[in-house]
Amino acid sequence: MDQNLLVATGIKVTYAKHAGLFGSKPSTPVLHGVDIRIGKGQTVGIVGESGSGKTTLGRALLRLVDVSAGKIAFDGRNITHIPETEMRPLRRRMQMIFQDPMASLNPRHTIRRILTGPLLLHGLAGDAATALEQVKSVLDRVSLPAACVERYPHELSGGQRQRIGIARAVLMQPDFVLADEIVSGLDVSTQAQALKLLKGLSRELGLAMAFISHDLSVIRAVCDYVYVMRLGKVVEEGPCEQVFASPSAAYTRALLDAIPLPEYDPGWLERRTET
Template sequence: MSDELLTATGIEVTYGTTRGLMGKPGGGHKVLHGVDISIRRGETVGIVGESGSGKTTLGRALLRLVNSSAGTIRFDGTDITHLSEPRMRPLRRRMQMIFQDPMASLNPRHTIRRILVEPLRLHGLAADAKTAERRVSAILERVTLPAACLDRNPHELSGGQRQRVGIARAALLEPDFVLADEIVSGLDVSTQAQVLNLLKELSADLGLSMAFISHDLSVIRAICNRVYVMRHGQVVDEGPCDRVFAAPASAYTRMLLDAIPLPEVDPEWLGRRMESEDAA
């Protein structure tokens, strides 16, 4: 078994492609320009860059939520680049996404109970309703949400609670890979720390591989093993976080580091924030 769970080679994504003479592609806006990325089993990889750098498009391409116009994507040894949707469907459970805006990804008409129970039944991970309810109760406890949340709708929860529901929904399906797209950008600092610590614990306990998309290098440093720095749809720097943060290979990475509103990138801020929350 290969150590690499997900690899992408030479990935290009073009939006708005039209058909010209002789049916050949023409026009369109190329967002990704030959991106290479690999994610090992049990590894958390950061994808960082400014708005418009292509990091979210890359994440969606890895999950086949957008189609690549060039390149190859392999998941657990299978080439999924052009796999048909019926053949992709069994892999969908193993490749989950936690969205930036949980309100947009949670059905407002459904209770949290239905949002969490239905995917278990749909994917055959619970033989009956009682088993599904038991598993949902267990994951709710893991993400520190009260049982009373089950009978509420998404709009009745806080932003941090909704994000925990999103994490619970992904974890319930026992995925191999999770893509987390800017999931703490709309939360206050203390709630950010709680959500990130939860994600770290679940990733370690479940052996998840994860890609964490963010514009915040302090967040990337706190939870990621390696990082890819993107600019204008290309990777301009990559490697272990310690190396990239200590000796960036790109002037753009140095610019991002200089923009952090702290004297130095602090890898311990997450732990200290949680300690202060516990003390309070």
């Protein structure tokens, strides 16, 4: 079994609502005690219907929302309540790739600035020339031409922007990457290319990843282990093949039945990216 990287136990999250008419603040519990373990270098899937709490769980793991109960440990360290100043050096090691890279890439900055800025900020490159070398090398790895650095985000296609988002995360040399519904907006073959790229990178770099998706066919294309969420709880978990071959929860069976592919096709990802 892989060594633990990120372990969350008994996670509860409650969103505070805005003050009501009489100043009361009713709140909505969204996660009801979730346990999740991500090993070093492991790719874990988190699947469930919209509203089941996947994004909230992902944000809780990265300490982007407060938990009302439970514990989060990253690389052996309890980070549940450490102050933001102590989180900051860890943030480089825990990266996030967004569903809509357009929303997370500054439209007024060139790709050069978007990608070299964080390298200089985190001291991963000593000067602009070194940073640019690192950027070009990663752009090559994600199959984007080096000339991309002079472009602005809106000048790239959706699939290219997704690769910029992946490059930006990978450049930080993280241990963990959270990918929340990152391929949802892309057509199927662009999805497959992005997934294949991430899977390759995670192997090469020993990256651990959490893949959030409402789509089981995405999860089973890339994940080793899967958590199935429903209404803020984990209803089933296990190695992917096991869960897909014999789901024990009725809910997982219903999700599986909803997959458009009639049968599990292990070659799906490979064939989709042949062209």
